[in-house]
Amino acid sequence: MKKRILALSLSAAMALSLAACGGGDSGTQPSGSQETSGGGASTTEVANKDKPLVWFNRQPSNSTTGELDMSALSFNEDTYYVGFDANQGAELQGTMIKEYIEKAIADGVEIDRNGDGVIGYVLAIGDIGHNDSIARTRGVRAALGTGVEVDGAINSDPVGTNTDGSSTIVQDGTLEINGTTYTVRELASQEMKNSSGATWDAATAGNAINTWSASFGDQIDIVASNNDGMGMSMFNAWSKANGVPTFGYDANSDAVAAIAEGYGGTISQHADVQAYLTLRVLRNALDGVDVDMGIGTEDDAGNVLTDDVFYYDEATRSYYALNVAVTADNYQDFLDSTVTYAPVSNQLDATAHPTKNVWLNIYNSADNF
Numbered sequence: 001m002k003k004r005i006l007a008l009s010l011s012a013a014m015a016l017s018l019a020a021c022g023g024g025d026s027g028t029q030p031s032g033s034q035e036t037s038g039g040g041a042s043t044t045e046v047a048n049k050d051k052p053l054v055w056f057n058r059q060p061s062n063s064t065t066g067e068l069d070m071s072a073l074s075f076n077e078d079t080y081y082v083g084f085d086a087n088q089g090a091e092l093q094g095t096m097i098k099e100y101i102e103k104a105i106a107d108g109v110e111i112d113r114n115g116d117g118v119i120g121y122v123l124a125i126g127d128i129g130h131n132d133s134i135a136r137t138r139g140v141r142a143a144l145g146t147g148v149e150v151d152g153a154i155n156s157d158p159v160g161t162n163t164d165g166s167s168t169i170v171q172d173g174t175l176e177i178n179g180t181t182y183t184v185r186e187l188a189s190q191e192m193k194n195s196s197g198a199t200w201d202a203a204t205a206g207n208a209i210n211t212w213s214a215s216f217g218d219q220i221d222i223v224a225s226n227n228d229g230m231g232m233s234m235f236n237a238w239s240k241a242n243g244v245p246t247f248g249y250d251a252n253s254d255a256v257a258a259i260a261e262g263y264g265g266t267i268s269q270h271a272d273v274q275a276y277l278t279l280r281v282l283r284n285a286l287d288g289v290d291v292d293m294g295i296g297t298e299d300d301a302g303n304v305l306t307d308d309v310f311y312y313d314e315a316t317r318s319y320y321a322l323n324v325a326v327t328a329d330n331y332q333d334f335l336d337s338t339v340t341y342a343p344v345s346n347q348l349d350a351t352a353h354p355t356k357n358v359w360l361n362i363y364n365s366a367d368n369f
Contacts, residue, residue: 145173
């Protein structure tokens, strides 16, 4: 879903006078090569090798080790990456859940449904080997105090069931609210993989919450998920009817709308800001101006981003949009995913900034996790 939102936002952001059209290549493959020979020597000229290149959403890296591919990130002097800060988003999801619990109890809302002094939660894990899934599992456990460190990092393995708190993968956390100490326990978690091997599977998550609730439903006070697809499946299958707050990630349109019906919250990856950054970096390179123009430095149309919505890492030539918690307090601002980000939606003067053509390459338009 996040890719679809980003693609829509990319289209909307073309108001910056960038026209998407076929023609050319991203520059990662030689194209239109010319070979000349004379005196036994030959030369090959790579077309497009000096044209601006922006990787977006999926950072070039080793799929096994996760190590960044700096040769791809520095293909030429106008090569950059635009994406979102996965770790910051993961931490934000955990914090959102923790703050929800604290505020609810402070406001007199009964979170501990069976009154046993334990705030129990279940966790839907998308893919145990996926970096985003690992980060989000760690983010929830870190915020709630249930994480156990292994080799300097919080263990992100699923626990299976842990209703008695005896698991060594996680530990019981504590929250002190209004003078009362509550135990926080991860009652169950599993990777949501179906029989065909597909991960991040919403149907599997719906089946899991039905199984868990049949066994220890009165102990489940919070439902957490690595994404909204699984979160909404659990919400519709059980949480909504039982008034149990459910938290996801991605700010999918159905999840944002469901906040009005009791869905606890989700995380927006600021796809609109990612789209703007992607095209603005290209725009600046093609115009021959400083890469920060219209990003951290206001342009002649008044477009500028503040440092609470993005940051730039010079070492990796990477722009990161910062994630935003979407809750009952602000969800109405996120109901229309096609709206561009207002602070950078001012049209540039076409006479000073003529239309440029860019090649937009999407690695997998069907990716829906």
